[in-house]
């Protein structure tokens with residue numbers, strides 16, 4: 001079961017994403033962004049980083065990369081697509097997910113571990129978790145404040161498209177658990193069909209005990225289980 005990890009100029013989490021996929025037993029291949037076909041790939045990961053140096057806006061230029069037509073085709077066909085951090089930004093810029101990622105309210109690049117609540121586990125990316133489960137995952141971004149117009153936000157909530165929300169890990173941390181000012185504490189959403197996920201935290205940096213937390217493993221294990229059902 002092969003997963004394509006797209007490399008844009010400026011991607012820097014591509015190797016980590018490929019490693020995490022292999023860690024759970026999936027086959028992963030790094031694909032340069034000029035590729036015009038993704039035949040034979042069951043799923044796609046758009047990794048984190050600074051595609052095109054984040055010029056103009058994070059993700060705004062990567063949406064024009066030739067491979068994005070193929071990513072769109074796969075997404076429309078129902079194959080799983082995950083955008084992590086910069087990948088999430090690319091997905092919103094490309095219109096594959098609603099809303100936008102704006103500069104963090106504190107205007108700082110924020111690199112730390114955050115608490116995350118799993119809102120639903122009936123997606124190809126979260127079935128390994130329990131609903132309501134609290135995760136500890138790292139974030140590293142300057143433009144991670146999820147924003148959508150009120151009616152879009154309402155639609156997202158109605159259709160239960162919010163998959164991950166920032167949450168306090170301990171009562172003591174309850175005051176500042178939302179690290180970037182995201183509306184409704186949104187850290188990750190899926191499209192209406194449920195096969196395209198975007199999230200700001202980095203599950204691929206949380207798959208081995210040596211990394212401090214293994215709470216990201218469930219995303220890759222879930223994807224593997226979902227792909228096995230399709231095969």
Ligand SMILES: NC(=O)CC[C@H](N)C(=O)O
Pocket residue numbers: 047048049050051054058084085086087109140141142143144
């Ligand atoms: N780790 C990343 O993917 C960085 C995301 C993005 N370039 C930002 O700073 O907002």
